[in-house]
Amino acid sequence: MASSNARVELPANLEDVPIEHLVQLIADMLERLMAHNDQIPLSPESLTRFHSRAAPGISVLEYLQRIVRFTNVEKSCLLLTLFYIDQICALRPRFTLSSLTCHRFIITSIAVSSKGLCDTFCPNKFYARVGGISVAELNMLEREFLHMIDWRLMCTREILHEYYINLIRTHSRGIYAVAGADSPLSSSDSDIDMDSGTSAPSSPELQARSVTSRSRRSTSEPSTILVEAGTPDAVPRPTLEQNMAFAALQNSQDRSR
Template structure:
């Protein structure tokens, strides 16, 4: 499967839409936080979240909880935050905030991760899975923010909140599927290097013990070797007078093959917009009874129709065509999203207070 590289420009203005925004979009390590594990047999406490201001008030009224601290109390693991009643715009804002945090963190490692990016003409030498991953990688970072992009999609292709929340689930699944192999290879390489290092450390110790034994029993050189030893500048009657072959050159000349980090699936600013529009296209058809044509999704997303069709297929392949999300898993991601947003609000308030005190 050949790798598909992104086009240089993405037009995010739907045709024949007088209300469309004229937004130009030039196209181009952190993974998603794991949601809480499955709740214990005891019925979890359900908190119906109304809107973002409700989350802020909950975070302020519960100091030390999982809403205001990364290490919440143990009882917080039995609290579930139900977001189905929230305005979808507020859910989009939380999803955008999390994805923005992830991409900005991973962007710091972009040069290191993608310095081994294979050229377009080398697509025959990469695996189909790597080809699917590289299909989402653009040449440049789009100028439109993730929040604006999600709001744009919701405006011209409105759908249910499950579609936007499921993006987090799909990205996690893709990360696990793609990165499990390279991570295992990396672990094996580290183990091999550790064993080799231990072996190299044991070698000099054995040589030192042999030299110590030789120093205890000094043997005078044979007459035939005396001249040779003197010519070498060695002192007769010492262990150095013995003729010693020069140590052989290290036979371990095999070069270590560095793991190609470009084969990892990492959500960053170079692929997030394509991942989002492809994910929304797939999820809308699965979760919602009302969805749109790929032509409309392509216009709203600023991509040519053939490219979106290709990305949709790659998205399905990287998810093993498994779009179903159990209700419990979706609820767990909703709880994780509320907790993330609450912590961000608390952190922002702390930073504001610190700046105020400093000034």
């Protein structure tokens, strides 16, 4: 039996990567991002429609595998989920991808990107069934998603390729490498190294909320891993809906103790 830490070589072109490996790479990154962001205290003003009352019982990896199995999603749409996370975190600094938001974000992102950029896609009724939510809820999340991202759905192939290479380089177990590369792209380089060599802030509130590489910091796209969350000039007051949702979340958590 092969070792679970055996080196796995992946093709240099993202179009050629087996989708099961791409799912593993994306899930690994999202799980680490969620573990980090779950440390950030939940506040009323940070609540969004993507927040669930409790973390779903299915892992991100299993959830992505389920989506791939039933929707035949394109690999570009899976990678676009990471791109959209970065875009929304830049446009909406209060948003965090956590165990309460990740699953709804994923199914919404895939539904939106598939319908917006692919020749074939599923109806919302099917995406909702696969994602474990109602059609009405997915419709609401889709509208919120497009508003949060300011309808910026397009992304170049070059940027997606950078996401792909960075996922290989930063995989938590360091088992992946690009075929033909002189040396494996090890994850021994810390996430801090990806931030132009600067030290990461110690407070969770100041740490990164996104998922890409240092290579994109030279472009006009928002920068990513371990980026200090900017403080808005004017902090908006929580809405009545947010306060009610936060109170309901607290009551739910109190009952589960």
